[in-house]
Amino acid sequence: MVRCVRVPKREGEQVRSALFAEGMLDLGARIRAEGDFLLIPVLCESYGDYEVVDADMAVQEQRPTDYREVADVPEDLREHLPSSFDVVGDVAMIKLPDELKPYATQIGEALLSVNHSIRIVFEDHGVKGEFRIRDLERIAGEGTSETVHKEFGVRLYTDPARVYFNPRLSSERSRIAHLVRDGETVIDMFGGVAPFGTVMCRLARPKVVYSIDLNPDAEHFARMNAERNHISNLNPMTGDSSELVYGLPMADRIIMNLPQIADRFLPIALDRLEHGGIIHMYKIIEREDFPPFLDGLVADAAARGHEISIEHSELKTYSPTMSVYSLDISKV
Secondary structure, eight states, X not given: OEEEEEXXXXXXXXXXXXXXXXXXXXXXXOOEEETTEEEEXXXXXXXXXXXXEEEOOOBOOOOOOOGGGTOOSOGGGGGGSOSOOEEETTEEEEOOOGGGGGGHHHHHHHHHHHOTTOOEEEEEEEEETTTTEEEEEEEEESSOSOEEEEETTEEEEEOTTTSOOOGGGHHHXXXXXXXXXXXXXXXXXXXXXXXXXXXXXXXXXXXXXXXXESXXXXXXXXXXXXXXXXOSSXXXXXXXXXXXXXXXXXXXXXXXXXXXXXXXXXXXXXXXXEEEEEEEEEEEEEGGGHHHHHHHHHHHHHHTTOOEEEEEEEEEEOSSSEXXXXXXXXXX
């Protein structure tokens, strides 16, 4: 007999996810339906106000969940297997150190074997060129790199081999969307396939979002995202945002997701921002250089006649000494 909580089906996924996150989901037994309810095996005596029952449950086959456990590589190289990789839709992309490159196919097959939601695996040779496109080489799986990435009820059509897309900013896209006030004019200066704009238009009510990118393929996918998500107030554009913004209305909010050099375009963004507006800028920088960098932004803006205030957070580690920062820059 297995201890279970009896949960209405409509609440099943929410409860299952919460139990898993808290380490209280019994992975040794399968969840099963009982009328309008689900019996979810647990490792605790009780959970919330849900009824607790003991039931005969089918055994859940235990499968490896870490590709490193099954990758066919020499034992002395196993410690070099990357602990993380990017997934966009059903496409996985992994960066391999030189010593593992001869075993790329075996590593790709291992990823497929433990991640059934992945269709194809690419070795990622890095982001290259002015369009910030990943140099990808297929190492396992079938099909093309075109895919659909889902987040917060939004379907984002993209192709990481043709356009820039960062799946790790999903929380940022949601955060900013929930800051948008009704009727705002928003400009995304380096918009890619318009993930910020698409999420924003679905979760908020801006008047219009202009999503600009140099890459014509980005506009193609941005228009597809607007159409497939039934959005009418997203306006994708191809070209140099430092020029195109001067033909657009003044913005209430500007997105600047070009973390290597976005600060170079900050004077232009401030020129096109309404007083009281906010710029969301991302920056990769040495951690020890970040405080003087902030002081420099304020001083440079003042020299150009703009008073700004900055709130910031460290999004993630980029290297042993560098981090990616999120800056919310308000024009006072």
